[in-house]
Amino acid sequence: xxxxxxxxxxxxxxxxxxxxxxxxxxxxxxxxxxxxxxxxxxxxxxxxxxxxxxxxxxxxxxxxxxxxxxxxxxxxxxxxxxxxxxxxxxxxxxxxxxxxxxxxxxxxxxxxxxx
Amino acid sequence: xxxxxxxxxxxxxxxxxxxxxxxxxxxxxxxxxxxxxxxxxxxxxxxxxxxxxxxxxxxxxxxxxxxxxxxxxxxxxxxxxxxxxxxxxxxxxxxxxxxxxxxxxxxxxxxx
Numbered sequence: 001x002x003x004x005x006x007x008x009x010x011x012x013x014x015x016x017x018x019x020x021x022x023x024x025x026x027x028x029x030x031x032x033x034x035x036x037x038x039x040x041x042x043x044x045x046x047x048x049x050x051x052x053x054x055x056x057x058x059x060x061x062x063x064x065x066x067x068x069x070x071x072x073x074x075x076x077x078x079x080x081x082x083x084x085x086x087x088x089x090x091x092x093x094x095x096x097x098x099x100x101x102x103x104x105x106x107x108x109x110x111x112x113x114x115x
Numbered sequence: 116x117x118x119x120x121x122x123x124x125x126x127x128x129x130x131x132x133x134x135x136x137x138x139x140x141x142x143x144x145x146x147x148x149x150x151x152x153x154x155x156x157x158x159x160x161x162x163x164x165x166x167x168x169x170x171x172x173x174x175x176x177x178x179x180x181x182x183x184x185x186x187x188x189x190x191x192x193x194x195x196x197x198x199x200x201x202x203x204x205x206x207x208x209x210x211x212x213x214x215x216x217x218x219x220x221x222x223x224x225x226x227x
Contacts, residue, residue: 004158032213043204043219044159093159097213103149104215108158 002028002098006107013084014115021079021110023094029074030096034104035067038091050077084114117142121205121218128195129226136190136221138179138205146207148172148181148188149215153202162190162203200225 003026013019023033031052036044048056048069056069066088068080077096081088091111095104121138128134140148150162150172163172165181165188172179177192188205205218 034214041222043217046214046217049214095159103161103164104213105161106151106159 002096002101002105004094004096004105004107006092006094006110008110009108010111010113012113012115015085016083018080018082019084019112021081021092021094021112023077023079023096023107025075025096025098025105028096028098028100030077030098031074032097033071033077034095034097035069035077035079036093036095038093038109044093047079081112084112086114088112089114117146117207117209117216119205119207119216119218121203121221123219124202124222125224126221127224127226130197131194132225134190134192134195134199134223136203136205136223138188138190138218140186140188140205140207140216142186142207142209142216144209146209148179149206149208150177150179150188150190151204151206153204153220155201159204195223195225197225197227199223 005024007022033050035047047062048058050056050071052071058064071077093109095106118141147166149164151159152162163174165172168183170181179190202220204220206215
């Protein structure tokens with residue numbers, strides 16, 4: 001199979017703190033990973049495309065200094081929400097591109113709540 | 116640019132009813148088309164896909180046919196179950212890259 005994990009599944013933090021979310025492809029290597037944000041009752045919004053060993057490509061309107069993405073290995077990408085504020089509260093989902101199956105596999109998501 | 120439009124929900128049906136969730140797309144070239152499902156409290160899962168015109172994707176009793184002439188990829192199931200209650204997303208992937216373009220999602224509620 002092709003499994004993608006995310007950690008943590010749920011995090012609550014105080015305003016002004018930073019939070020790191022990990023995305024791992026457990027049984028395949030992924031040169032490309034994606035980070036999405038999902039608002040309640042809304043579709044997925046692509047935030048950035050993460051390529052192993054290079055800088056992430058951010059979508060228009062996404063602050064790269066606020067949402068730091070690091071893809072240091074073929075199985076791990078991290079999203080750090082810096083100086084989080086209540087408006088950053090959301091459901092963050094990662095996916096990893098599996099070139100063998102030629103499709104994206106999704107993590108279970110991380111629910112971030114900023115107080 | 117490329118886009119996906121799917122019917123707004125929620126869609127509420129009784130068990131064993133026939134299901135159709137409409138999805139139309141706008142794209143240049145020859146995109147691949149996907150239906151993903153998100154069950155309550157779970158991550159997105161690929162339900163089915165089609166990579167070229169007239170292909171039919173099928174899985175778990177669900178079907179969708181890639182119709183290039185009507186730029187559609189409607190999801191159908193002949194007899195829904197309570198366990199089919201979920202949010203369904205239609206998506207396309209351009210033939211030039213890995214990015215997925217998403218529809219807004221349709222929440223499906225099946226009542227016993």
